[in-house]
Amino acid sequence: MAKKSKLQIVTANHLLEGHSVFLSDAGWTPEHWRARVALGAEQATDLEAAGRSDEDANLVVGVYLVDVELDASGDPQPTHYREKLRVRARPSFWPDEPSPMRLAPSARFSAEVSHVSL
Amino acid sequence: MPLIKDGRFTSDKWLRPAPDATLPWYGRLLLPLDRLLAEGPALDEAGHMLGVEIPNNVALETVEPWLRRLHLIAIAFPKAADGRGFTLAQRLRRLGYKGELRASGHVIPDQYALAISCGFDTVDISDALAERQPEAHWRNAQHAMTITYQTGSGNLRSILAARWAAKA
Amino acid sequence: MYRYDDFDYRFVRERVSQFRGQVERRLTGALNEEEFKPLRLMNGLYLQLHAYMLRVAIPYGTLSSRQMRQLAQIAEVYDRGYGHFTTRQNIQYNWPKLKDVPDILDMLADVEMHAIQTSGNCIRNVTADPYGGVAADEIADPRPTAELLRQWSSNHPEFSFLPRKFKVAVTGARADRAVIKFHDIGLRLFENASGQRGYEVWAGGGLGRTPMIAIKMRDFVPEAELLRYVEAIMRVYNAEGRRDNKYKARIKILVHEQGGEQFRALVEEEFYRIAGDEAAPVEKELRRIESFFQPPAHPDLPEDSHALAGAMLRHPEFARWARVNTRAHKAAGHVIAVISLKPTGGAPGDATADEMRSMADAADAFSLGELRVSAEQNIVLPYVRKDELFALWQALDAAGLGIANAEMISDVVACPGLDYCALATARSIPIAQEITERFAEPSLQEKIGPIRIKISGCINACGHHHVGDIGILGLEKTGAEAYQITLGGDPSETAAIGERSGPGFPADGVVDAIERLIHFYLGRRSDGETFKQTYHRLGHDLMKEALYAAH
Numbered sequence: 001m002a003k004k005s006k007l008q009i010v011t012a013n014h015l016l017e018g019h020s021v022f023l024s025d026a027g028w029t030p031e032h033w034r035a036r037v038a039l040g041a042e043q044a045t046d047l048e049a050a051g052r053s054d055e056d057a058n059l060v061v062g063v064y065l066v067d068v069e070l071d072a073s074g075d076p077q078p079t080h081y082r083e084k085l086r087v088r089a090r091p092s093f094w095p096d097e098p099s100p101m102r103l104a105p106s107a108r109f110s111a112e113v114s115h116v117s118l
Numbered sequence: 119m120p121l122i123k124d125g126r127f128t129s130d131k132w133l134r135p136a137p138d139a140t141l142p143w144y145g146r147l148l149l150p151l152d153r154l155l156a157e158g159p160a161l162d163e164a165g166h167m168l169g170v171e172i173p174n175n176v177a178l179e180t181v182e183p184w185l186r187r188l189h190l191i192a193i194a195f196p197k198a199a200d201g202r203g204f205t206l207a208q209r210l211r212r213l214g215y216k217g218e219l220r221a222s223g224h225v226i227p228d229q230y231a232l233a234i235s236c237g238f239d240t241v242d243i244s245d246a247l248a249e250r251q252p253e254a255h256w257r258n259a260q261h262a263m264t265i266t267y268q269t270g271s272g273n274l275r276s277i278l279a280a281r282w283a284a285k286a
Numbered sequence: 287m288y289r290y291d292d293f294d295y296r297f298v299r300e301r302v303s304q305f306r307g308q309v310e311r312r313l314t315g316a317l318n319e320e321e322f323k324p325l326r327l328m329n330g331l332y333l334q335l336h337a338y339m340l341r342v343a344i345p346y347g348t349l350s351s352r353q354m355r356q357l358a359q360i361a362e363v364y365d366r367g368y369g370h371f372t373t374r375q376n377i378q379y380n381w382p383k384l385k386d387v388p389d390i391l392d393m394l395a396d397v398e399m400h401a402i403q404t405s406g407n408c409i410r411n412v413t414a415d416p417y418g419g420v421a422a423d424e425i426a427d428p429r430p431t432a433e434l435l436r437q438w439s440s441n442h443p444e445f446s447f448l449p450r451k452f453k454v455a456v457t458g459a460r461a462d463r464a465v466i467k468f469h470d471i472g473l474r475l476f477e478n479a480s481g482q483r484g485y486e487v488w489a490g491g492g493l494g495r496t497p498m499i500a501i502k503m504r505d506f507v508p509e510a511e512l513l514r515y516v517e518a519i520m521r522v523y524n525a526e527g528r529r530d531n532k533y534k535a536r537i538k539i540l541v542h543e544q545g546g547e548q549f550r551a552l553v554e555e556e557f558y559r560i561a562g563d564e565a566a567p568v569e570k571e572l573r574r575i576e577s578f579f580q581p582p583a584h585p586d587l588p589e590d591s592h593a594l595a596g597a598m599l600r601h602p603e604f605a606r607w608a609r610v611n612t613r614a615h616k617a618a619g620h621v622i623a624v625i626s627l628k629p630t631g632g633a634p635g636d637a638t639a640d641e642m643r644s645m646a647d648a649a650d651a652f653s654l655g656e657l658r659v660s661a662e663q664n665i666v667l668p669y670v671r672k673d674e675l676f677a678l679w680q681a682l683d684a685a686g687l688g689i690a691n692a693e694m695i696s697d698v699v700a701c702p703g704l705d706y707c708a709l710a711t712a713r714s715i716p717i718a719q720e721i722t723e724r725f726a727e728p729s730l731q732e733k734i735g736p737i738r739i740k741i742s743g744c745i746n747a748c749g750h751h752h753v754g755d756i757g758i759l760g761l762e763k764t765g766a767e768a769y770q771i772t773l774g775g776d777p778s779e780t781a782a783i784g785e786r787s788g789p790g791f792p793a794d795g796v797v798d799a800i801e802r803l804i805h806f807y808l809g810r811r812s813d814g815e816t817f818k819q820t821y822h823r824l825g826h827d828l829m830k831e832a833l834y835a836a837h
Contacts, residue, residue, distance in 0.1 A: 016313070017383045018338035058315045062333055081767065082335075082704060085713075089336050091705035093633070093716055175525075199324050199407065201447025205524045208444055212559060226321050228308065235443035250316050262304040265297055267437045269567065277293040277437070278567050281574075 007068050008044045009035035009076050010051040011086070012060035020086055021060060023051050028060060032087040033075035037068065120248045121220075122230070122241040125257035127248070132169055132190060141166070148190060151176065162187055171222065174202040178209060185215045192242065195223035204236040211237040227251050227259035235266065287348050287656060288433050288578045290398045297440070298395040301402060305329045306388040328408055328446065330401030331387055335708045340379045340387060341404040342394060346414035346432035346456070347375030347659040347666075349399075351646035354657055356397040358642035364390050369642070371627060371635045373699060373750055374453070375413050375659040376404055380706055402440060407448045409439035409520075414456045415463045416660040417622055419579060420668045422614035426475045426483065428458035430576045431512070434568070438513055445520050449527035450535035452520070453492075460779075465661060467491045467500045467781035468753060470537045471519060473512075484508040489519055490541030490549070493747040497783045498538045501546040503553065510569045518556035526552070582654055582669060587619025591672035604679050606728055607690035612675070619672050623653075624692040625665040625682060630726045633715045634700045635663030644685035652678040661750075661777075662699055664692065694731040695739060695804070696722040699750060703743025703760060704767075710743035712760025712767040713793075717741055720797045725804075734804060737817040740775070753777035755817050756800060757784040769796040773829055774821055787830035799833045806832035 009032065010023040021028040022035035029035070038047040044065055051063035066083045068076035078084050085092060120127040132148040135141055147161060148169040162168055169190030172181060181191070191210060193203040207219050221233050222242040233241060243251075269276045290298075305325070312322040330341040342357070349357075357377055361369050364386050365379045372378055382390060394400055404411055412432040419427040435454060439445070445452075457464040458475040466472025472488035484506045491500030507515045523537045526544075541549045598605040613622040625645060627635050637645070645665055649657045652674050653667035660666055670678055682688040691697045698721050701707065703714030718741055725731060740754030744761070751757030757772035769791050772784030791799050804817075806829070811820040821829050 013333055013337075016385045018333065018336075018381075020336060055319070056315075058313055061319055080765070082711075085704055086335055091633075091715065092713060093705065093719060198321055199447055200529055201407075201445070202525055202529070204444045204447065205521050208521070209525075226317065228304075228317075228321075228325055229447075232441075232443040232446060250318075255311065255316060258307065262307065263297070263300050263441060265293060265300065266443070267297070267440050268442055277297065278571060280293055281291070282567065282570065 005040040006044070007070065007076065008038045008047070008065045009068050010038075010047050010063060011035075011066050011083075012051055012055065012063040015058060015061050020089060023047065023054075028054070030089065033073075033077070035068075035076055037070075037076050038065075119245060120243060120253075122243065122253075122256050123239065125230075125253075125260045127253045127256075130242070134171075146189070148192060151180065154184065155180070158184065158187075169218075172206075174200065174206055176206070178213070181210075182213060185210070185213055188215070189217045190220060191215065191217065192220040192222045193238075195221055195225050198224045198226050198229060204232065207233070207236040207238055227255040228262075230256055230259050231261075231263060234260070235268070287350060287429075288345075288575065294437075295395070295398070298398075298400045298402070301329075301400065301441070302388060302391040302395055305391060309384060309388060324406055324447065326384075327406035328403055329387070329391065330404035331382075331384070332405060333708065334380070334706055335704070335710075336706065337381045338384055338387070339706070340382045340390060340401060341372070342377045342379070342399060342401045343404050343411050344375050344377060344399075344659050345436050346412060346418065346429045347416050348418075348429060349657050349659070350397075351649040351655045351657065353397045353399055354642050354646040354649065356393060356399070358639040358646070360390055360393055361639040361642070368636055368638045370633070370702060371637065371659050371663050371665065373661050373663060373701070373748060374411055375416070375661065376411055377659070378702070380702075405451075406446075407450050407452075408446050409435075409442065409448075409452045409454065412436050412439070412454045412456065413464055413469075413661065415459055416658040416666050417463060417613065417668065418458065418658075419581060420615050420617070420620075420622055421459045421461075421463075422616050423460040424458055424616055425460065425477065426458040427576075427579050428456035428464070428473070428475050430572055430579050431458075431473065431475055431485075432456045433575050433578075434513070434572055435516065438516075445524055448520075448524055449529050450532070450537075452523070452537070454516075462777075462779040463661070465750075465753065465777040467779070468493055468497070468750075468777060469500065471516060472500050478506055482508060485512060487515060489553075490538045490546075491781075492536055492538040493750060493752045494536070495533055495745045495747075496538070497747070497752040498542065499781050499783065500538075501541060501549075503550055509572060513568050514560050515553075515557055517560060518553045521556050522549070522552045581617070584617040584620065584669075585671075587617075587671065587673070589618045591619060591675075594672040594675050597676035601676070603690075604676055606732070607679050607688060608675055610690040610694060610732065611692040612670075615670075621670050621672055621675060623667040623670045623675065623678060624660070625667065625687050626689045626691050626697060627664050627687075628691055628697050628718075628722060629686065629689050630696065630722045631719050632722065634698050634718050637665075641685060641687060644681070644687060648678060648681050648685075648687075651681065662693070662697060664697070690728060691731060693736045693738070695725045695734050695737050696731060698722060698739045698741060699754070700741040701743050701749035703741075703749075707743060707748075709746055710760070711745075711762045712743050712769065714741040714743035714749060714758075714760055717758060717760070717769065717793070717796060721800065724797055724801060734808065735816050738775075738777075739800070750777065751775070752783050753781075754784060755821065756803070758796065761790060763790060767793050769793065771796070771799065771830075771833060773826060774818075776818070785826050785830075787826075787833050802835055803829065803832045806835070 022032045024034040038044040121130040132146045146167045154170045171192045219238045220240045311317045332339040370378045412435045414428040414432040418429045454471045455464040455469040456473045468491040474486040487503040488500035611624045654669045658666035698718040700714040700718040704710035738754045739756045740751045741758040742749035742751040753775040759770045771787045775784030776782040
């Protein structure tokens, strides 16, 4: 029986700002559901190489592949709990929306994060 | 292969003779360690100036007998993060070695001042490295910190010495 | 506390400038990531799961109210309004941007602070007894020694590219609150029979994947020879420490592989090779540094305070806090007060900018403007008068900082874990939160008595789980988080590494297991026994069974 091909996306951190980003067809985005999905080893290698060339271009740092499965909308979602935490982009015990509850208002913190294009 | 001395790229006057090449009748010969041990006495007799390339984990006893006769010791830096060369340099200086000490390999400008403080005179890097990190980077890095806490630190001013001079 | 002179100040300013240049060269690619990484680590900057993390040094855990306010300001301007105090007496910011870090470092330099060498393969923050200078059982204040070592190790030309990180701790009291036996170098400052000041030197201790208790290197190194001896240890380590395997690169592995005898001999040999003429400035410098640590001129007070006694009678909640959160002080009529950063349901060791300012205010009003950070991720006020303790508690309580649980079961130590850390294998904070909720009831906590629960989110053991009475280690097992429990650890002078109890528990079962163990202990303990005492009396096997008993 043929082994089912793995689905993967590529992630890294934005070099200047530090937040997690994912490689999509429109460049690096914090929105993981837009990430380009690689099916099987060969596509994964290519995708990772594309990521690394942006690492060499000093846009991002710490490129690696993440295993995913497709959700009901056909969007990639990580399968491992570590990467699920990563895409959440905040500690697990924070509420889903950014809340001022425990946090003093910050002049510099914005819910928007910038896109880095190729 | 630029040689960095006093914050400037200079040319290297030392020759790394190929194993079977004819040697000039007189020269500055930079030899790998095993060749120094094998042919060193003869070459020294013949009047050559001798230098040796050593790994950063060399056993000191191997080199110690040569310290008074060597004019150059080049210590390999396989990776910038491997700091054994700094200790080796210190140990060679403490043993009384007075010749040129060279850091050879993957050394970045940010390590230049540290290397000098440990007793190095020169740094030898690849062309590829020099292209990414040109002379200006080395010159600037050398003077990024003008002050240091440790005593006996090459040409940097020690805070301890400055403090006690100020009080005197 | 220590005040920078012109030289110290110039050093940190130049260092910030240097880092600014390094960031610029990283962005142009002049420095690649492999070259930049050790440089950014040596300025305290990590890359974590969601963002960069900046670890700011709080040397030997001592800081002024002014510095605490600046930390609050940095949290607000450059981060998300809070910081985390760590098990090595530092503070961490979880959301800085690389482009802002040089500006943050400048703000730190403004108040004589920095993030130098809080990470990287170099000598890290030298930690010390948080009760240094004020503990009732103190022999000598360890902080001048820590300050001397901090300066000596800053940007050390020979020891900035070690095989691995290097951690030093100093204690000067009978009880060891600095965990010296689990450090790469641990120093116990004391006076020998001839009245000479010097150090008992320990080396090769550590936690992490392979916890080891340090070996004693020397019974006594005179003060004047300390730096020479430390230099000898560092040189042997830098030359001989393993570089082939990151997980076998700490000095504890070298000591273990060489054997204590051999390692000591190597160090002694190196020690004698180092010229003795460097000794003179050391003693002079130590005396100069000590002048900053003279005990403040405390008013002559009686040991007992009628005001305190009265307040305790009238206010039971305050009485509890006074019982639980204070420690004996060497000056009559004073106490050491612990501000717990372990509220029910909170992330251990975190403080918002407002909370930091409240603590700074409390320090100004009640503690001569000084605070300490403990290895339990709490804040300490070192100079509180008993007469003023009630007023202090009222101020803390109003700021939400009055929880009475210092060294109690809900005073949980936890690393940030997988919620923040890229190295983690499991989350630690939610487990800590659940423990504080399960055991929130104050009289239950006092009934249980002092107990150390420590949680690490991976085998690197930054939560110090090996030395908890109950240690919890978060791992991954078949695609889910699993928590292993160790029992019987001890970070103090009676150092012990906790023993594994058995298979791990799932996230929704680990706190139940601990609750079973606690109830077993309460049922079986002799009068007045602490958990630790009951554990030693009954033994590991009996205690661990309680964890797994059918429920």
